[in-house]
Amino acid sequence: MDSPEEDFSFDSESETSELFPEWLNRASADLAECAGLCIDCAEINLEPRFVRAYDLYEGARRGENHRELKVYRSFDDGPPYLADFYYVASLGDRLSRESTCNLCSFLKKTIPAPEHGTYKILAFCSTESYLFDAPQNDTRSSRPWGLWDHNVFMAVVPEVPGIPKTGVPLRWFETDLPKCGPIYRLTEREDLHRAAIPNLVGREADWHKLNDWFRYCKQVHRHCAPRKPHGASLPGFRVINCNKKPPVIESRPWAEAYVALSYVWGLESGGDWPQTVQDAVELTAKMGETYLWVDRLCIDQSNAQEKQFLISKMDAIYEGAEFTIIAAAGDSRTGIVGVGRTPRAAQPVVDLRKQSRMPRDFGYYDGAGDYEDYDDEALRLFGVNEREMAERNRDGEWLDLHRHGLRSRERPDLTQMLHELRLRQKYNVSEAHFRVFQRIARDQNQPIDNFMDYIEDFSQIQGIPMQEFALHLLRDVEESIGVPPGTITTAEDIPVLPVTPSGKPRAGLPKAFALEDNYITLLSTMEDARITIRNSEWATRGWTYQEGILSKRRLIFTEKQAYWECCGMAAQESLVLPLSLLHDPETGQMFDWCLSGIFDGDTHRVPELQYGFKPASTQKVYEQIVKLNGHIKAFTSRRLRYASDSVNAFLGVAARYSVPGGLALFQGLPVWSGLLSNDTPALAITFALSLSTWAHEGNPQPDRAGLTTAASPRRDAFPSWTWTGWEGTATFAGSSAYAKDEDHPREAFAWSHGLHVDVFEAIADKGQVWSGLWCADLVVHGDYAGEAAAVPLTTWAGVQHMATDQSRRWILRIMNPRVLRHEYLTTEDMEGEEKMQLHTSVPMTMADLERGHREGNLLTVLLFVGMSPRLFDGGLRFLLLRRVPESGRWERIGRLAVAVEEGAMNKLMTAGDVISGLPVYELGGYIDVI
Template identity: 20%
Template sequence: MSYECFPDCASYLRSRTPAPPPRRKGILANVRRYFWKGEYLCQQCLEIDFRTLLSPSAETDGLLLQAWRFNKESDLEEMRSSTCPLCRVLAVGMEGSVDSPFNRYGLIKFTGTVISPYSSPLALEGSNGFALLGIQISPFVPPELFLGLSTPPFSTCRDALASVQLIQDSQIDYEILKAWICSCQNDHGVGKSATCDHTERFPVQDLKIINCSTRQVEMAKEGCQYVALSYVWGLSVDQQSKHDINSIISDLPRTVQDAILVTLELGYHFLWVDRYCINQHCNDEKLLQINQMDRIYQGAQVTIIAMAGDDPSFGLPGVSRPRVGPFQVEIDSLKLGAIMHGIDDLVTIGNSKWNTRGWTYQEAVLSRRRLFFTEWGVMFDCPIMKCYETLTFPIKPEDDRWVRKTPSCGIRQNPLHIIRRISEYSGRQLSHSNDRLNAFKGVLEAYERLEHPVRHHWGVPILPPRVNHKLEKRKGKESSCAGFVLGLCWPHYTRGSKRLPEFPSWSWSGWDGKTNFLTHERYLAESPRRADARNVRISVELANGRLLDWDDFMCDYFCRKSSVSSPASIYLLVDAWTVPVKLHYHHRDNARIDNPLEVLVSDGTSTYRFVYSSSMEADLTLSDTEINDIECGAYTGIVLGSRVKSNFVLVVQEKQGCMQRVGSFFLENPKEVAENGVVDWDVNQFPWERRTIRLG
């Protein structure tokens, strides 16, 4: 590729001089109603000095510049139906005020220099002085709508302080998209301190690609530059998946056709689409490519992500279907643009169908660069930079400390970051439950190639035992068994999860619900809770019935020092401290509705209660008979660590000839947690027993 690169988006916009594109009719009729003239403004809006408010001034950044009191019921409804266009825009930004305890809204300026979790969205960090006014209704949540000086699409004469870029409904500025990609390639490349190419590129065996000029499926040549597509398959049965090499594919769904056009507009010639580049009727080929998903997506120059629609017939907004651009109000010589909170992608991306599907997760995570096509414009991101078609400046990605709905791209060098990846993925939906691990295999493979590799057994990460959460080496030699036991310490997050019998119950992959690995991360940070080989010993049962102790299993299956005689089964033999437990349905005691089950542990004299994390559907829909069966059941707690410290306990029950996991809880010694230091019981008094349990 050879096109001119610009140092940033703002300088690019100032440099290009295209002819304005023709406007289309039809859908624009719905968009044009958001373009208003200043002579219709009410007196209150006419008195707002937007040029002064939007001037670059650090002294006013993050401050409430102007505020008005209002009645949530009458005044908000009056603003919605006002003849003043700006009042109607302000009303959009105040929609969340109904549930807010505040009866005041105002304008607060953001340039990204203020990083406050209460008043300044992290998405604007790095805006280089361009200002936006947020319509704020609460000091504790980010604004829902932002105002800024705007510039028309494809414009060369614009205000130097413009921060909002208007867009065409059915025409995309591909030059700016190419500038984003080129900026990342040049500024975030190999050898830089902050790089988007920090991982080595590995060749992909038997990689097929679509030649976008001929629409033929071809074998990729060495060094071939290609674009990947991530989209929702939908429910339709595809008849176009049996293509031989050099065959021409036809009758493509609209999304794939649009992706071909975008690939050519970006200056590339080849596109990888899983449905057409993998023979869906050849299991050997599918398995080979599934095992290389990390290499495929990391090898793509950029991934096109089709955010809109529920199936491939929807198309890409801005290519074959229109999209909605920013609102605009013209006030004297100022053109004021209004954009929704979608700039932090919670609305447009976080709530999309694409963001709920299992297979699309690893496609998003493994990509080096991503282009999101939404109905509100195109967004680009990489690990270093975010760019929006509706903003005139690039911004920094959100800090990883904050919970996000969409997964960040790129594999981090911190091996413990995999527990976040599992937590994000585990709540996603799959059409076929037996794909639970296949759809995540690319991420698992990528973490195996880190400097501190993270292997896995049935999806359970084998965390490096000599590396803690800050990547500091720990003293002494430890078996990797400790790292595997840590991987078993995950609590259920979603009750009512369906059990997946094709996977072991002790693995998160054995349940279709979300697991709360963020709690697990805090657990790992506390060294007294860490497991070690002295407390828990693991053996692995092979499919032929042979038992391997953990270190021999690791040697056979991962170090490749001896031949593998048989694949591993779903069974483990766990040698650990155990304690008998009971479950109690305490909702009948008018206790908390959201967590009606609790664990009971007895020392022979008294019974003590613990918070239970379970997949069971324990709510008001249970009959008395079902509740009685739960409370009369026999359960065993397996302590994954020392029994005299605060520890994670697996709750297991005998099912189908083995013990199966049904929940977990934290067993805490009150002598270590009581505030007054006076307690009347001790975990040492519980009926402990050292047992070897066959866990499946």
């Protein structure tokens, strides 16, 4: 039948509606009534939109359309955003209203706050989700997208003024999408190389999937095997035999295979084992294992000596388990969700009837019940018309950032920068020409080192000097794509090469699966399990921290789904990932661009998500100290039932970072137990640095720049000079407010981590000259009658017994202390966040500081000076001390950090130069800090 409108074309949906308003409204109402949808949702017709979105992203991967994932900002200085994604529909504010619509009800469940704001639906390529990081530099492995078939998911996105229909806020992928969960079509399980396939989560855990994770890890991950030295034993080790009916506790050699359990104890009554333990017994058997270790049952609680011994061996127990079951929902009475009787939270799912007609905004009505496409490429590709595409104010790539935006707390990759500099010097090429080589190497998935070697050989064969060969390559590129000579002059002008070969067959969307014909099933993969775990009660308890950290393999059960994380991969039950394709054959672990887990140093925080798995044994010193600092911060943010657990519950983590001649912990503070490059002990200098760097996170005082105060209760059983003697979150960073300043990422990083991390990193550099470091003369002694002498911090062997000994209350003695003149503490000359940061563990105003110093109840004592040319900037560290009444001793209540800029550092090459210019005086004698 010929269309009566064949000579017409329409530029907008409104024009179509004006011609056929009665028919459209009647058809929409009929469709809505039979499908259980509101009229607006009945017009969306999601199935063809999945297809169109797939075509957009597949075309971009094949180079058939020009679409680059970049960061943009509108001309009127609007919010930064990412574009161009496939636009599906506007939801307006209807998710905030009561509705019986099946689709509206489903969409409400996929966002945290549907009652606030207005929303839209966009469709995304699965390889562009937060699960995969964008390229960072040439040292990271390339993405094998050309070998894969991608998928399409949809998501509800907030409508933000200044962001076009096809855009999302800059950090939406990191901050919002993991909380919401992508929306996929339920599809057939197919043996294809798909980046992601959704999984329908049942009431009971998918035992086949869980066992697949376990088997795959055992077969592929060499770093995940239980750590048990040959012939090692563990006296007093007991386990539950899960194969006996009923299960019994029995002594077994530690060398045998066993599973460990981590859970929140809760209020347990005597008698039967708590439900969580009973479920863990059943789970252990279903995973093909026999023995289960549970701390409360397998440690003799009445034997204090054996109990303390096994507590100190927590690192061995959890690292030695085949895997650890983590019950991250409820407590011991709850049971393990998905294993026993405790029901899971329902996964959002909706069945939608397929619609035979095309959506209204796909084209114009042809009079025969169908819509024809507009002759409009922008409409076809992005789901919007030309006018809407033109309204998007593209102001170029914003700040030259990759798609995840600012990386405000990431360490500058100096190693990579130096490596590139050496390559340029080796081949004697300019930076501009080097970028050409680098760009072409990246397009060809070649390491830059190998590519430069190849180019050098080829240049000699061609008789073209290396200094001119980049121009030769640019001419070749111009000729290959048919543009006039001189069009391409820089690396940025080189067109993006397709990631999918043109000869690769198009797979299309995976085949939909539904329980009934003519229906499609949409499901949400739900909140990312990592976030659910972080928000659980389990993640607030101090003891569970090291249980999760120390385990090599973890099988976690949340109220929504199961999650696996080991040393080589992370996977959740609601999403099927192609594990074999995601693994680097060289490392045997997931590629470094795959989203990693949450137990590796507890550094996975938005807005900078953590990618890649790296075994601790291969980490550099600065990586180890950053991770250790992260462990301390995360552990101290949790709750402990007993003050004595301030040390006990961290002994396992401490043991992991205690290496003879290397990094170690002394009463909870990171130290270097070996030597400096000049063969002098590093213990004193690193102890003084850590002692005077840690601080409690608190609230910056608005009326005084540089002052941050906390209200942390004391734990009198431990020294005040270490974080174990206090409640509250302890950090080795600078001001928490300044460190989160995303407008000054480099400065924030340098202030947060620079001095503490760089000193430890420089220690490992045997070429370092240590002329610019100084620390106060510190000794430690036990507070008991008959102490013969204080122990100087000269060698690790002399103080190693003090590292974790809780039998005495260790006192810090500062010999011949250098005290800051108090009038300089509050002077305007030393103020400012960039130069001075004062953190107190107790509430305090500047008036309190002034009065306390004037009356002699407060002292600010110089502990550390760092002026090594190896560091970016120098720094001074002071302890803020408060007099303890009637004892003649002091307690640490804070620290003062002063930054010394690079210009001043270059003039003051020795610590003596710095100290001589400071407003300090020698008090004489010594002071004791309890």
